[in-house]
Amino acid sequence: MDWKNVDTTHCGIKACTDILGDKWTLLILRDVYFGVTKFQDLQKHIGASSTIITQRLKKLVDHGLLGKSEYKQQGSRIHNEYILTEKGVTALPLLIAMAQFGYEHLIENDQRLSSFIDVNTGESLNLALVNNKGQAVPREQIKIVINAEPN
Amino acid sequence: MDWKNVDTTHCGIKACTDILGDKWTLLILRDVYFGVTKFQDLQKHIGASSTIITQRLKKLVDHGLLGKSEYKQQGSRIHNEYILTEKGVTALPLLIAMAQFGYEHLIENDQRLSSFIDVNTGESLNLALVNNKGQAVPREQIKIVINAEPN
DNA sequence: CAGTATCCCAAGCGATACTG
């Protein structure tokens, strides 16, 4: 089946771009993953207007990737923070893929600001496609299959 | 080190969003991966105006993810097609991550339009973080490390 | 076919000010 004839209304990649195919959304997600959880911190660190941060946070909460939680330090008043939901956590491979591509091809000096390591061994990890035994399959052995019927 | 104090000028994820953090660019990349290579086909299939397709193709070519190639069928005239470069191929995990997240969480019926399989065994593959032996590491064993100095 | 050029409306976004 030819992909160009496939109706992509229910394409997972397209659905993903509709929610996450946006610079600001991706940067917020990155920051929350890396431990930045408060509105003000996000705004300062990302460097966008409060309008943008508000909109994108709302979108992420609406789609269930982030949850909003109020917490109160003793003596001070209520603060809000944004935390990853279960669903949000499953988007981690996307961030890792971006990091990997970015540092490999887009950043000249290879000083990586962040990395992903195995807590047991301390070695750094890479993204790969694995079979159901958890073993990586080499790229030349991977095939894309179009399952859809023509529309 | 606290991520919110890190200067993200040279962040790989940010660099990636600057090039690929855009709905149209991502959809073009998807289509080229899936075998759609001609301008007209891309435009029809993605459903954007020719202006957009032109701009985004140019961006992808400028950044070296796609190459432009002219080919000539006998008897007909010259056609153009866009093909993945080596660099473009390395962005595949990003597409796969999007597909995986999209089908898992965003598409209701789980009829996947595309999948990634091992050509030898025929089994379908999943994204994972692997150690240098190519073995997947369970998520709870993965840690994000911030390497940067404060700015 | 593979775009480019123009027109024009809509959306994105920053700046600033304001609110509970």
Add this chain to the structure above:
DNA sequence: CAGTATCGCTTGGGATACTG
């Protein structure tokens, strides 16, 4: 602090027409 409201510029992007 955590936003919302408003303003106004700038960009995005569809429609249409045109070119080699």
